[in-house]
Amino acid sequence: MRALTWHGTHDVRVDTVDDPEIINPRDAIIKVTSTAICGSDLHLYDGVIPGLKSGDILGHEFMGEVVETGSKSTLQKGQRVIVPFTISCGGCFHCNVQQYSACENSNPAEKQDMSAALYGQPMAGLFGYSHLTGGYSGGQAEYVRVPFSDVGPLVIPDHLEDDKVLFLTDILPTGWMAAENADIQPDDTVAVWGCGPVGLFAIQSAIAMGAAKVIAIDHYPHRLELARKLGAEIVNFRETHVLEALMEMSGGLGVDAVIDAVGMEAHGFAVDNMLEVVKQKVGIGADRAHALREAITAVRFGGKISIPGVYGGLTDKFPTGALMEKGIQLKTGQTHVQKYTRPLLEKIEDGSLDTTFLISHRLPLEDAPRGYKCFHDQQDSWTKVVLKPGMEKQA
Amino acid sequence: MMSHDDQGSGFGAAAGIGLALGAAALGAFLSSRPRGERRKDWHGDDAPGFTQRRSFGKYDVVGRSVTIRKPRHELYAFWRSFQNLPQVMENLESVRPSGDGRSVWTIKAPGGTSVEVETEIAREVENELIAWRSVEGSQIDTEGRVTFEDAPGGRGTRVGLIIAYDPPGGEIGRAIAKLFLREPAVQARHDLKRFKMLMETGEIATSVRRKDQTRAAQQNSGQEYA
Numbered sequence: 030m031r032a033l034t035w036h037g038t039h040d041v042r043v044d045t046v047d048d049p050e051i052i053n054p055r056d057a058i059i060k061v062t063s064t065a066i067c068g069s070d071l072h073l074y075d076g077v078i079p080g081l082k083s084g085d086i087l088g089h090e091f092m093g094e095v096v097e098t099g100s101k102s103t104l105q106k107g108q109r110v111i112v113p114f115t116i117s118c119g120g121c122f123h124c125n126v127q128q129y130s131a132c133e134n135s136n137p138a139e140k141q142d143m144s145a146a147l148y149g150q151p152m153a154g155l156f157g158y159s160h161l162t163g164g165y166s167g168g169q170a171e172y173v174r175v176p177f178s179d180v181g182p183l184v185i186p187d188h189l190e191d192d193k194v195l196f197l198t199d200i201l202p203t204g205w206m207a208a209e210n211a212d213i214q215p216d217d218t219v220a221v222w223g224c225g226p227v228g229l230f231a232i233q234s235a236i237a238m239g240a241a242k243v244i245a246i247d248h249y250p251h252r253l254e255l256a257r258k259l260g261a262e263i264v265n266f267r268e269t270h271v272l273e274a275l276m277e278m279s280g281g282l283g284v285d286a287v288i289d290a291v292g293m294e295a296h297g298f299a300v301d302n303m304l305e306v307v308k309q310k311v312g313i314g315a316d317r318a319h320a321l322r323e324a325i326t327a328v329r330f331g332g333k334i335s336i337p338g339v340y341g342g343l344t345d346k347f348p349t350g351a352l353m354e355k356g357i358q359l360k361t362g363q364t365h366v367q368k369y370t371r372p373l374l375e376k377i378e379d380g381s382l383d384t385t386f387l388i389s390h391r392l393p394l395e396d397a398p399r400g401y402k403c404f405h406d407q408q409d410s411w412t413k414v415v416l417k418p419g420m421e422k423q424a
Numbered sequence: 425m426m427s428h429d430d431q432g433s434g435f436g437a438a439a440g441i442g443l444a445l446g447a448a449a450l451g452a453f454l455s456s457r458p459r460g461e462r463r464k465d466w467h468g469d470d471a472p473g474f475t476q477r478r479s480f481g482k483y484d485v486v487g488r489s490v491t492i493r494k495p496r497h498e499l500y501a502f503w504r505s506f507q508n509l510p511q512v513m514e515n516l517e518s519v520r521p522s523g524d525g526r527s528v529w530t531i532k533a534p535g536g537t538s539v540e541v542e543t544e545i546a547r548e549v550e551n552e553l554i555a556w557r558s559v560e561g562s563q564i565d566t567e568g569r570v571t572f573e574d575a576p577g578g579r580g581t582r583v584g585l586i587i588a589y590d591p592p593g594g595e596i597g598r599a600i601a602k603l604f605l606r607e608p609a610v611q612a613r614h615d616l617k618r619f620k621m622l623m624e625t626g627e628i629a630t631s632v633r634r635k636d637q638t639r640a641a642q643q644n645s646g647q648e649y650a
Contacts (some may be wrong), residue, residue: 053627054626118629122491153633
């Protein structure tokens with residue numbers, strides 16, 4: 030089959046590789062019809078996430094048709110399914126309390142040591158990511174082996190086309206959980222750093238949850254315009270002092286809830302960020318945490334912080350003082366996708382959520398390297414790339 | 425035989441098992457209080473003995489706990505049939521009964537070799553504990569114990585595995601084992617995780633894409649698993 034493989038920083042290629050096979054009884058094989066490039070794929074592209082090997086197949090947002098099932102799979106050939114990026118067994122303690130992204134059984138035993146050393150306990154298995162999270166082959170391919178196919182995949186009704194439901198695999202639940210983690214109350218003012226896909230969906234979700242005012246912070250005019258269309262007020266950090274603006278826009282109180290949808294590769298020329306760019310370049314596992322620092326400063330005393338943005342390592346100059354003194358509520362984490370897929374599918378079906386506005390480009394799988402480069406270099410106009418393995422390559 | 429004064433620990437009741445082999449080591453690490461060299465400033469804590477920052481003489485001691493969302497009797501039944509263990513224990517090639525309640529464990533050793541250890545059941549309490557030890561004349565001097573207790577809050581069963589052994593070849597043997605990633609502490613951790621996977625999910629997670637890349641296939645063809 031053809032698949033998008035990682036070979037090094039800014040080096041991804043479409044290669045011919047072996048087709049996947051059923052290995053375990055609960056597996057299924059999915060023929061991919063749509064798969065997206067995620068903002069967190071760009072962290073892999075930039076080489077700032079450890080534990081990738083040359084030849085790894087990337088991609089964790091994918092859907093398609095069931096073409097093969099193991100003896101214990103509950104799927105049937107021919108069904109259309111979306112597949113959550115988190116691999117969850119459904120049988121462990123964490124799955125039982127719906128903390129699916131902390132599944133104890135999906136990361137192979139021999140792959141658990143590195144993340145356990147970093148974080149105290151091992152991470153769960155994720156598709157198309159680092160070997161810290163299992164080294165599972167991803168969905169930017171023609172076929173994918175899906176473990177625990179009786180737990181994760183959700184069957185999609187035929188009348189809903191791919192573009193309407195594809196984002197149930199990751200970014201829509203991630204945006205939704207980000208807003209849920211900010212514990213939004215009806216009269217809250219909410220600030221969201223980053224108007225990438227997750228930030229935009231967090232804005233959409235916060236508004237759906239009844240936030241009185243949502244303020245979006247970014248520097249890409251087009252992305253800020255998308256945020257404004259969703260109903261947010263916007264702040265361009267290239268033109269405006271963010272902290273000052275947020276104090277004014279929250280009437281001098283500070284904002285009730287903040288959402289860091291930026292993560293470890295913050296942009297900008299603030300002093301802390303420039304130092305951290307250097308540290309990341311020399312490869313010492315450093316996170317660039319400018320957005321998070323700013324969010325902690327901007328939130329009101331007794332306010333709420335939600336971090337859907339990806340961090341992987343350590344950061345310096347972390348404002349522990351503000352964190353403690355302000356009496357903040359902090360919620361973080363990889364998304365428990367399986368918890369959200371059904372209720373969010375209902376919202377898509379009844380028309381209360383539409384996510385198709387985000388898609389700026391649809392490309393054949395063969396064009397995936399160009400998709401990565403443009404999504405990376407032209408973030409203003411390339412807001413979301415969907416790859417279609419069945420689509421003919423353009424001349 | 426050591427005296428055992430650890431009344432609080434669930435392991436304490438069984439401290440009398442390792443009479444000949446590894447007894448000193450196993451007894452000491454089960455206790456949460458150091459023996460013999462008791463220091464004046466030592467007040468004792470409630471952590472398992474094997475988590476102490478101390479050594480156990482010539483014995484290496486490996487201890488690990490895991491919580492499994494299954495009732496005790498199911499887990500006990502799987503473990504009690506030692507022939508099941510190669511399914512989850514990577515370095516265990518086979519276990520075959522040798523009469524009198526004894527069994528012969530064939531264990532992979534560094535450099536493509538294997539060693540055989542004949543073991544006997546030292547103590548067992550149905551659905552609670554199985555302890556075994558190598559018999560005299562075995563190639564490795566070892567003993568081990570697995571315990572099953574109800575986890576709090578209906579979380580299933582807390583399984584504790586403790587193995588004490590005198591590494592073959594002493595310090596050099598230990599270094600070689602580490603070099604071949606056959607270090608028992610790492611192995612025990614992985615083995616318990618695989619046991620948990622098999623019990624909770626009915627299968628053992630793998631991220632390979634092809635049948636010929638699985639652990640079993642690679643081991644049969646003599647390749648090291650990558």
